Amino acid sequence: MEATSAMVASRKTQETEADPDHPVLEIRHAKKRFATPEGQEVVALDDVSITVARNEFLTLLGPSGCGKTTLLRVVSGFEDLDGGEILIDRQDIARQPAYRRPVNTVFQTYALFPHLSVARNVAYSLEVARVDPAEIRRRVGEMLELVGLAGFGDRRINQLSGGQQQRVALARALVARPKILLLDEPLSALDKGLRDKMQQELKALQHELGISFVFVTHDQEEALTMSDRVAVLGHGKLQQIGRPQELYRAPRNVFVARFVGESNLFPATVTQSDPAGIALRLSDGQEVRLPASTGNVLMVGAKVRLMARPEDARPATGKNNAGGLRFQGRIKQVFFVGAHYKILVHTQAHGTLKASLPAGEDLGSTPAPGQAVELHFPPATLHVLLDEEAGR
């Protein structure tokens, strides 16, 4: 009871007591195992450590079954950790039951109360915290307005569209001003147009309310669009955490490179390594020199992967011969996507490559299946990947 009213008042405490530098949420070495009915063990969280800053929009990104929901449930209090700790405003909350935690959730299926009106759904957390009815009415009204549902208060839940239900779920979770809002794939049930709209609205809402959002998705585009930072999860492990640009430009391992954006990956061997840079040889024999990266020092003979993003491909010309990688092949398929063409190129040595070429005004140069092409990736666009994935 006290904790819930504390949560309702958390807006004030956030502004006064909280020092803005320490993270709102710290997940330290979280471990969680499940026993399957067949008697096997699934490691859903394997030593995951993540911090979420005040006001931050953090996205958990990963394929289905990688432990995203489990991580949220551990934070909200519906699963117990097998190891590690969870701190909210520097306070270990592992022992607190779900209803005492200053965290609210937007569920994937919304989980709206079908027997209550829209307004009563939104009012729920305030009602159980025994907030003054007049105050409840005011805040519910404000919240409904904020999510664009003013005037819908008396509706029943089953009289709303999917997008409207989504907004009610948001309003319901936000009205008590939690320190952290958890969102478990909230947009996955919406159609594309509505999803894009809600992405923008969510981002704006987060900005306006100043509440930290932990947003779960398996859609990398969504993650890149919305987030301040993205944490990529794979096989229960944190693969990488960083700003969307970092993840995209400098994925730490193959798993991230594959999952975030599209990429071409070439196995390569280090043939030379000195303070100035490294040289790599691809399986087709071509060599490429790259400037030294700040990361690991590579040993000669090490096996690595070279990542090249499709949009960095250019048609090879005499001019851009210096450095980088070149591939000759034949166009297999062409997809016109407005600003550019996505093309699949078949090469002898490396199978199918993905490239995207700007769609110029020049209709004469339209790529077509069957054409021979030579693609060039400049050295600055290439990125060396060491491992398959974290901890493997």
Place this chain on the structure above:
Amino acid sequence: MTRSGILSRLLSVYGLLFFAFIYAPILLIVVFSFNANPVNMMIWDGFTLDWYRTIFGFPSRLTESTLYVESTRQLYAAVRNSLLVALVASSVSTIFGTAIALAVARYRFRLRSFYRAFMFMPMIMPDIVLGIALLIFFVSLGAQLSIYTIMIGHCTFLISYVFIVVSARIADMDDKLEEASADLGANPWQTFRRVTLPLILPGVVGGGLLAFIISMDDLVITYFIAGVDSTTLPVFIYGMLRRGIKPEINAIATIMLVFSILVASAGLYLRARRK
């Protein structure tokens, strides 16, 4: 006529016969409860309300006959006993049956599936076995057979019916709703009162009404465990029958029928209104 035409016609005839088979005896009882012939119920002798007058203790042709044994008071006592037993037993069973259904649905504990299967047992068990078992149980405890032993006895199997009806309702409910409630700061009691109970209420009410009707209706088990002064309506009717079928039994049966239909429709109405 085509083959399938004949078949479908046969099917409708079959359907009619089927309903006739089920409802004709019941209909006959209702009709005969208004038959003026006091000796042979099977021969229609004109319309009368005498039998209803008799069971409500008003003077009638029957009460004036010399052979008439006054039993209205016993009948009332039996009805009162039945209502009391049904009310107490169905209330208690509704509370416990609902609690068990929630426990089995929401908590993981050892022997959970065993427990679930066990809840069906009293329904499958032959009434006569249950009756004898309860009798032996009460006797060996040294308990005096009374209206209380009937109540306890009824609870043993009514809990099963409530359990099954409520369990079906819980299975229909989205279990994320309770999580959502806790997530929004409601403690377990608040979650139960504000979310779980309102959502399973139609099942609870339905289960309770079913238990009430079954309790009102039970003869075999009650017969074994009823005390001398705690005759219920079915036991009383059974006793009357042994003295020969009398027309007022038809009237009693008709009233019981109407009562059951009213209770059942109330249940259906409540359920429909919730949806």
